[in-house]
Amino acid sequence: MQKKYKRVLIKLSGEALAGESGFGLDEKTLDSIAKTLKECVDMGVEIAVVVGGGNFWRGRTGENMERTRADHMGMLATVINSLALCDAFERNGINTRVQTAIEMKQIAETYVRGRAVRHLEKGRVVIFGCGTGNPFFSTDTTAALRAAEIDADAILLAKKVDGVYDSDPAKNPNAVKFDKITYIDVLNKGLGVMDTTATSLCMDNKMPIRVFGLSEPENIKRVLLGEEIGTLVYAQ
Numbered sequence: 001m002q003k004k005y006k007r008v009l010i011k012l013s014g015e016a017l018a019g020e021s022g023f024g025l026d027e028k029t030l031d032s033i034a035k036t037l038k039e040c041v042d043m044g045v046e047i048a049v050v051v052g053g054g055n056f057w058r059g060r061t062g063e064n065m066e067r068t069r070a071d072h073m074g075m076l077a078t079v080i081n082s083l084a085l086c087d088a089f090e091r092n093g094i095n096t097r098v099q100t101a102i103e104m105k106q107i108a109e110t111y112v113r114g115r116a117v118r119h120l121e122k123g124r125v126v127i128f129g130c131g132t133g134n135p136f137f138s139t140d141t142t143a144a145l146r147a148a149e150i151d152a153d154a155i156l157l158a159k160k161v162d163g164v165y166d167s168d169p170a171k172n173p174n175a176v177k178f179d180k181i182t183y184i185d186v187l188n189k190g191l192g193v194m195d196t197t198a199t200s201l202c203m204d205n206k207m208p209i210r211v212f213g214l215s216e217p218e219n220i221k222r223v224l225l226g227e228e229i230g231t232l233v234y235a236q
Helices: 027-042 067-091 113-121 139-149 183-189 196-204 218-224
Strands: 007-012 046-051 096-100 125-129 154-159 180-182 209-213 231-234
Touching (some): 027 218, 046 067, 046 113, 046 139, 067 125, 113 139, 139 154, 180 183, 183 196, 183 231
Parallel strands (some): 007 154, 046 125, 096 125, 154 209
Antiparallel strands (some): 209 231
């Protein structure tokens, strides 16, 4: 089948890696994601990944902490997830590199745009850890930034929720899902697709986002083949 995208950035929420437990790492989930991505790599898609750290730590968890320190702890959580993904990918035959925005050379490569692009061109999956390396910026913003830097065709936003709704579907059983929505409407309606910094950055760079559920990792492949599942967020 014909793939829709040549190069994508996949944003995985940390919570999605925890499976049903909601905390830590679920090996079956990691393995399932890896198996799906192996099929996508074999299709010739160049894949970069940004993963959150919410299955271990969120900045707001340490509400009494100094914000910069709490955010640095969150960055370390993303590295744990990045290494876990790397291990699962390699066990499934995917050539993978982890790059971190904060130097930790005994563990991973330091992020260098040119090197990341070269890895992608050689068919390697690149996982970006440590967010942007700066406090006060989320991994959503990291995804928007790295996608623009590597000239990705789109961001695939894999979440627990299967799309963008007009209200929280976990709290409102009558919430309505959008098939597509513009960035400006996301901002005006205050919808929690990404934080406002990330949404604005994607809007400025006309970077399309496909939001879909990761309950079935096979959804990643379906999106890459052009199936219109979840919600498309786009520029006008």
